[in-house]
Amino acid sequence: MKVIIDAFGGDNAPEEIIKGCADAVLEYGVEAALCGDEKKITQAAAQMNISLENIKIIPADGVITMEDDPNLIVKEKKNCSMAEGMRRLADGEYDAFVTAGSTGAAVMGSTFIVKRIKGVKRAALAPIMPSAKKGIMVIDIGANAECRPEMLVQFGLMSSIYMEYAEKVKSPKVGLLNIGVEETKGTPLQLEAYRMLKKAPLNFIGNIEAREVPSGDCDIIVTDGFSGNIVLKLTEGVAMYLFGMVKSAFRTNAKTKLAAALMMPQLKQLKKKMDYTEYGGAPLIGISKPVIKAHGSSDANALKNAVRQAIRYSESGVISKIEEIMPSLNEQIKAAQSAQ
Amino acid sequence: MKVIIDAFGGDNAPEEIIKGCADAVLEYGVEAALCGDEKKITQAAAQMNISLENIKIIPADGVITMEDDPNLIVKEKKNCSMAEGMRRLADGEYDAFVTAGSTGAAVMGSTFIVKRIKGVKRAALAPIMPSAKKGIMVIDIGANAECRPEMLVQFGLMSSIYMEYAEKVKSPKVGLLNIGVEETKGTPLQLEAYRMLKKAPLNFIGNIEAREVPSGDCDIIVTDGFSGNIVLKLTEGVAMYLFGMVKSAFRTNAKTKLAAALMMPQLKQLKKKMDYTEYGGAPLIGISKPVIKAHGSSDANALKNAVRQAIRYSESGVISKIEEIMPSLNEQIKAAQSAQ
Numbered sequence: 001m002k003v004i005i006d007a008f009g010g011d012n013a014p015e016e017i018i019k020g021c022a023d024a025v026l027e028y029g030v031e032a033a034l035c036g037d038e039k040k041i042t043q044a045a046a047q048m049n050i051s052l053e054n055i056k057i058i059p060a061d062g063v064i065t066m067e068d069d070p071n072l073i074v075k076e077k078k079n080c081s082m083a084e085g086m087r088r089l090a091d092g093e094y095d096a097f098v099t100a101g102s103t104g105a106a107v108m109g110s111t112f113i114v115k116r117i118k119g120v121k122r123a124a125l126a127p128i129m130p131s132a133k134k135g136i137m138v139i140d141i142g143a144n145a146e147c148r149p150e151m152l153v154q155f156g157l158m159s160s161i162y163m164e165y166a167e168k169v170k171s172p173k174v175g176l177l178n179i180g181v182e183e184t185k186g187t188p189l190q191l192e193a194y195r196m197l198k199k200a201p202l203n204f205i206g207n208i209e210a211r212e213v214p215s216g217d218c219d220i221i222v223t224d225g226f227s228g229n230i231v232l233k234l235t236e237g238v239a240m241y242l243f244g245m246v247k248s249a250f251r252t253n254a255k256t257k258l259a260a261a262l263m264m265p266q267l268k269q270l271k272k273k274m275d276y277t278e279y280g281g282a283p284l285i286g287i288s289k290p291v292i293k294a295h296g297s298s299d300a301n302a303l304k305n306a307v308r309q310a311i312r313y314s315e316s317g318v319i320s321k322i323e324e325i326m327p328s329l330n331e332q333i334k335a336a337q338s339a340q
Numbered sequence: 341m342k343v344i345i346d347a348f349g350g351d352n353a354p355e356e357i358i359k360g361c362a363d364a365v366l367e368y369g370v371e372a373a374l375c376g377d378e379k380k381i382t383q384a385a386a387q388m389n390i391s392l393e394n395i396k397i398i399p400a401d402g403v404i405t406m407e408d409d410p411n412l413i414v415k416e417k418k419n420c421s422m423a424e425g426m427r428r429l430a431d432g433e434y435d436a437f438v439t440a441g442s443t444g445a446a447v448m449g450s451t452f453i454v455k456r457i458k459g460v461k462r463a464a465l466a467p468i469m470p471s472a473k474k475g476i477m478v479i480d481i482g483a484n485a486e487c488r489p490e491m492l493v494q495f496g497l498m499s500s501i502y503m504e505y506a507e508k509v510k511s512p513k514v515g516l517l518n519i520g521v522e523e524t525k526g527t528p529l530q531l532e533a534y535r536m537l538k539k540a541p542l543n544f545i546g547n548i549e550a551r552e553v554p555s556g557d558c559d560i561i562v563t564d565g566f567s568g569n570i571v572l573k574l575t576e577g578v579a580m581y582l583f584g585m586v587k588s589a590f591r592t593n594a595k596t597k598l599a600a601a602l603m604m605p606q607l608k609q610l611k612k613k614m615d616y617t618e619y620g621g622a623p624l625i626g627i628s629k630p631v632i633k634a635h636g637s638s639d640a641n642a643l644k645n646a647v648r649q650a651i652r653y654s655e656s657g658v659i660s661k662i663e664e665i666m667p668s669l670n671e672q673i674k675a676a677q678s679a680q
Contacts, residue, residue, distance in 0.1 A: 177570070186566065212577060214578050230517070235578050242579060249603065250606075266596055
């Protein structure tokens with residue numbers, strides 16, 4: 001298993017990326033390569049006393065930043081660390097690619113350098129979020145701000161295969177994010193997607209309201225990228241806000257500080273349960289090779305977990321399963337469209 | 341000040357509605373009327389030992405339920421408690437109307453019985469949500485699943501007037517919910533709304549990502565009803581889920597139970613801060629008279645606070661301010677549209 005990692009993606013690059021990569025090599029015995037400016041990688045590793053003995057360096061020029069137009073990855077910045085990593089993945093030299101860099105560039109680069117699976121209309125970004133019961137996949141969380149119904153149906157099927165093969169969830173339950181549970185709720189997008197999802201070869205359990213998302217009753221939440229982005233970021237925002245309030249409540253006086261000391265093991269456990277870094281990154285589902293987009297603020301632990309996810313994704317056979325089933329799904333979609 | 345209340349709206353009607361109404365009369369000295377089946381109201385009040393001496397009863401036939409098609413409020417169910425209350429409001433007999441009943445029916449009934457303010461394209465449901473700093477208004481949270489850019493601009497201005505006059509927020513800060521802060525983010529709806537909001541006579545501070553909503557840096561979040569509904573319900577869902585986790589952490593063992601006892605005053609305060617019932621209901625902004633939609637699961641306290649909000653809304657002069665400014669805003673919108 002050979003994983004290539006964008007050394008210059010994210011807010012904490014390259015230090016935390018290098019550290020996370022070294023940890024992953026140690027912990028998972030993976031063959032890893034860091035992609036980017038060789039001198040900077042070597043210097044940063046030396047400063048942190050990290051040996052690069054078992055890590056390859058793939059040289060690349062420059063970085064595509066969060067502020068850059070994502071299109072630059074196939075134009076002026078086509079030699080940047082992210083683009084080069086994707087090229088090596090596309091060439092078959094590596095089995096999976098991990099980046100914590102710009103989401104837009106990751107989507108653009110994956111689509112045009114690594115390319116989509118045949119028949120897939122759009123690739124989607126699908127992180128696994130913590131919930132009351134287990135991790136739930138939300139697809140899409142921002143690769144496609146606007147979606148058509150047939151895209152949502154493809155998202156539903158591709159994520160079902162991912163959850164079944166990479167996460168070992170048997171017959172994963174798929175819900176459609178909506179503003180009510182009734183079949184008649186939502187905009188034309190949801191109405192039509194509902195109709196198609198009912199007939200698709202997956203375990204569709206109907207509409208799910210945002211209030212129920214954290215309960216974890218669904219394994220997969222299908223939605224357009226605009227709404228999915230709200231779900232992901234608002235969950236983070238509300239959790240941060242509430243933990244902040246709980247924290248300051250514990251700091252009120254001597255009594256509450258004692259309470260905090262008594263609660264320490266449970267509080268740590270709670271924090272770990274809510275920690276996105278434990279869940280790795282988001283697979284770019286629909287791309288013909290495993291690409292994992294780690295959170296932009298990934299630290300070494302998050303990066304290490306993203307590498308673990310990349311390994312699991314690559315070994316699971318998810319992509320060949322999607323390739324296999326896509327033609328017949330597209331036949332069904334076509335039939336549903338012409339039946340209207 | 342005369343407020344009419346739908347006695348049969350919501351999950352806890354009529355008991356909690358009657359109780360909340362009686363509490364509001366006592367606490368705010370408001371003249372209140374309960375609308376609905378007279379016999380049932382009298383019986384329920386007698387069972388709870390609540391005197392109806394200072395509360396008028398407006399008889400009405402039947403109830404429009406959450407499951408009913410909202411259109412029934414102007415058809416087969418045009419004599420139901422919600423419709424009758426709205427008619428009395430429209431007639432000028434009462435100053436404001438409160439219902440905890442079906443949202444769809446409240447929007448439909450307000451629009452066709454009470455009617456919109458002249459020039460307003462669509463009425464919007466705009467609750468005030470708790471945040472880290474203060475209450476923030478989210479407009480729209482579900483009256484209009486699909487929106488056009490000019491509707492969002494009207495929402496921005498109407499809510500600004502509401503927050504300024506009814507909530508005494510000076511020059512309220514308006515943010516546009518989006519998937520990134522840059523002007524180029526989002527779907528065509530956000531792109532165009534951004535362009536128009538920049539020029540509108542309100543304090544537009546740009547795009548706001550869902551992660552920042554709970555921080556309370558904005559006073560108003562403008563969004564389409566589909567996304568707004570997600571914001572409202574997901575905030576509730578995540579809060580419930582986290583409080584559930586904190587609660588069970590406090591119940592782990594003798595040590596944590598002691599911690600809970602030590603933290604009791606702070607925990608109660610936290611709970612109160614997050615309690616939607618403290619914030620009253622959601623005004624249906626854009627309607628020509630004050631209509632407040634209380635939460636479907638309102639208890640007496642929530643209903644009482646919704647009545648308080650109805651009084652404030654009515655006394656604030658918000659509606660005549662909106663009437664005054666709407667023609668010039670619509671001129672600006674027209675100019676922006678033809679400039680394209």
